[in-house]
Amino acid sequence: MKYLDEYRDGRVARKIVDEIRRVQTKPWVIMEVCGGQTHSIVKNGIDYLLPQGVELVHGPGCPVCVTPLEMIDKAHAIARRPDVIFCSFGDMLRVPGSEGDLFTIKSEGGDVRVVYSPLDCLKIARANPEKKVVFFAIGFETTAPANAMLAWRALQEGVKNISLLVSHVLVPPALEAILASPQNRVQGFLGPGHVCAVMGYEEYEPISARFRVPIVITGFEPLDILQGTLMTIRQLETERAEVENEYSRILDRAGNRTAQKLVSEVFEVGDRKWRGIGMIPQSGYRLREEFREHDAEKLFDVARIDTREPEICISGEILRGIKKPKDCPAFGTLCNPQHPLGATMVSAEGACAAYYAYGRHLQRDEVDVPVHSLGGAA
């Protein structure tokens, strides 16, 4: 497929891997920040291609995963109401709260709908004036502009029966929290390509300088990830710590100014709780006061919902790159996508769920290596 197959070419992949082997002299720990990158790594088996000294650890950038359990419970409390049409991105539907998931609520009669664009809610709200349409606005900076546009248009166009349950998080404060931790192992980052397509990468420069850590803004295709890894290792081997842009076909340093302006008109930065990590100051968005009539947390009585997580779960350490899914005794046994015990198992982009989806809970050691028994690739 044009513009995609070029970034999945096995021959080019082997060349980049050879170059990584050539430049790498010491062991390095590199974190891919985004859930989409984690997914791509596991789906394509990229970590199996890398030399043993290069360890990829999986970051906190799965928006579904880091949405706190209490926020899920709030969503479910709202979705259960007979006067509500609850709209969500597809992959939130299977995320379990304290009691069941949105699929369960749907099977019990709740009106739960998957939308592909937040703006679909405008149509739904106009078609159902007697109902309250609530959109579950989650995500990183990537989904913020589209979600902000829904709030903005609802206000501008006077569509009163729309509200947003907002649980937005930001990448840079999470990276700082990881780097500031005494347990930190991460020596370089594959930065979040889609987030930076919106925000640019200027705000990563002070982080890179302060912690002396290379950050390479990286895309999501296999060759993007390999190239980003190579660029990070080149910096590490030459003791540089800079922000570089591997994803230059998509983004530049400034990002999308129009989207940033819209986001800042609708949202303001505030403290946010991250599932698996806890409270990070100034790490998320909330709706500005002007949008209070479209703020579901204010409209529905859900403020008192507070939920605790199972203690066995190590997702906090996984999200900070300290541990990997297979380090957890519950992985694939007590904890699986049907019964997730914590953040990283709840969405396809969480590290544990990605490992599970691509069969790594089934793998014995002898399968855990790449084999090319079908002969050389074309």
Next chain:
Amino acid sequence: MASLESTANPDSKEHAAKADAGTVAIPSPFFGSCPLPIFEHKNIVLGHGSGGKLTAELIDQIFLPAFANPILDRLDDQAVVEINGARLAFTTDSFVVTPIFFPGGDIGQLAINGTVNDLAMSGARPLYLSAAFILEEGLAAQDLRRVVESMGAATRTAGAQLVTGDTKVVNRGKGDQVFITTTGIGVIERPVNISASRAHAGDKIILSGYIGDHGMAIMSQRENLEFEGAIESDCAPLHQLVAAMLDACGDQHSEHPIHCLRDPTRGGVATTLNEIASKSRAGMLIREELLPVRESVKGACEILGLDPLYVANEGKLVAIVAPEAADSILQAMHNHPFGQHAVIVGEVVSEHPGMVRMETGVGGTRILDVMFGEQLPRIC
């Protein structure tokens, strides 16, 4: 009746195909340690109709205990029974697709071809069919006529006769236009023994053509997603393709070289390969770069975050064949309109029994597991 399936998936509204529950390993300790099956859901959820692990749970824990018998317990796509020396294939299937007319077909054609294909996958020639209709009050008579005429045409193409039927009408809102259940009987005339449990190490895995067309045609129509180049369902009867494949092997073999045939409907090629791997206790190894996926389907899947390996097909088959016969079978497939894009995508291996492994396009490796429930579009 050999195959049990969960009905309707009214939201994903896919053709509810066979769910091979018995073949699906549930690695969860929640089930294994308990002498009585625990059905964890208070209510049926849509995922119970997905063909994945939830469907398996439903079949294992609710249906099988009630009906258990040696023929059903095989959980093949069809039952094969012997009566007075004649070997008959017997199968049933329900169809609940929205929209009922879609690019490349309609629910009527789907209902006939789906049952014809389940018969064909045992090597049977379809003979007699039945159809039961659940009609929703308010359905346009013209639409029903169109569906039924399409069924008539599909039945004639299959060389079968629809010999009995039933009709019920439910109140508006209690159904979704039309639900159709078809049942079929066919006769197995050749000395073949085709079953998902017969894959041997060394066998070649053949795929009859492009994957994911049907599922993505339905999804793009349903969600009003407009892609460049319309995607059409691949809905087609496969009995003649199967006959051509069987004929290509001749009679000189002591054991017929076609070991397994399956049509990868709901759950897609990945689910089908898992079923065969599990039943045959063999490993499967396929290569991503050999998989035939149309550009339009690839693009639609990329946009929605779906994997074409798990998307439904309605006119494709997976064949597991002895390596020495693979070329002549492939040749015969290429000469048939429904097999002209057939390719060998991998082979059966003795390593990792019960698991399907794929070498990825960039040279990595991954396991293709059975999905839990439905594939969900990803957030970003």
